[in-house]
Ligand SMILES: Nc1ncnc2c1ncn2[C@@H]1O[C@H](COP(=O)(O)OP(=O)(O)O)[C@@H](O)[C@H]1O
C-alpha cells in the first residue's frame with residue numbers, strides 16, 4: 001500500500017522550473033530511491049514533500065489524507081520527517097541537546113521523549129558515549145548518525161534522506177546504508193535521494209530517475225537494469 005501519494009507536483013523558483021509535474025508513490029515499509037544528476041530536482045522534490053518550499057500539486061496524500069494545506073511542522077507531526085542535504089546538526093549544541101530538539105514536538109509528553117531518547121542511544125551507541133560532547137567535535141560519519149537519530153526523535157512514519165552518502169568515506173557510507181536497511185526492517189518507510197548510484201541500488205526496492213525536473217524512468221533495480229536507463233539519465237539528461 002502506498003503511504004505517500006503524489007500527483008502532478010511542481011516546484012518553481014521564480015522563473016526556474018525545478019520540478020515539472022511529477023507523480024510519485026512510496027509504498028509502506030519500503031526503501032524508495034530518487035536518483036539523478038546535480039540540478040535534476042531531487043532536493044526540491046523532498047523539500048516540497050516536507051513543506052519547506054512552495055509547491056503546487058493535484059494531490060499529496062499521506063496515509064490517504066491530503067497534506068497539501070499543512071505546513072512543515074504539521075507534516076512532521078503527521079509523521080513525515082527529513083534529513084536534509086549536508087546533515088545539518090547544531091554544532092555548538094551537545095549530542096543530547098541536538099536529539100532533544102529533534103523531539104521537541106513530543107515535548108508535551110516527557111515520558112515518551114525519554115523513552116525515545118533511550119531508544120536512540122541503544123540504536124546509536126556512539127551517541128550515548130558522546131552524549132555531552134558538542135556536535136561540532138563529532139566526525140562526519142558520527143554527525144550523520146546524529147542527524148538520523150535527531151530525525152527519528154520525532155517518531156516518523158516516513159523518513160526522507162537527502163544524499164546520505166555525500167562527503168562520507170566509502171566505509172562510513174556502508175555503515176549508513178546498513179542502518180537504512182535496519183530502519184526498514186524495523187518497519188520504517190524511507191525515501192532516499194542519491195546522486196551517487198553506488199550502494200543505493202543494493203538496498204532500494206523501487207527507483208525513480210529524475211532529470212531536468214522530470215521523472216525519466218522508474219521501476220525496481222532489476223526492471224531498470226542498473227546500467228541502461230540510469231546511466232542514460234545521467235548523461236546529458238535527454239530521454
Ligand atoms: N532556492 C533556489 N532558488 C533558485 N533556484 C533553485 C533553488 N534551489 C534549487 N534551484 C534550482 O532548481 C533546480 C533543481 O535543484 P535541486 O532540487 O536542488 O536539484 P538536485 O537536488 O537534484 O541537485 C536547479 O536548476 C537549481 O539550480
Ligand SMILES: [Mg+2]
Pocket residue numbers: 042043044085162
Ligand atoms: Mg540536492
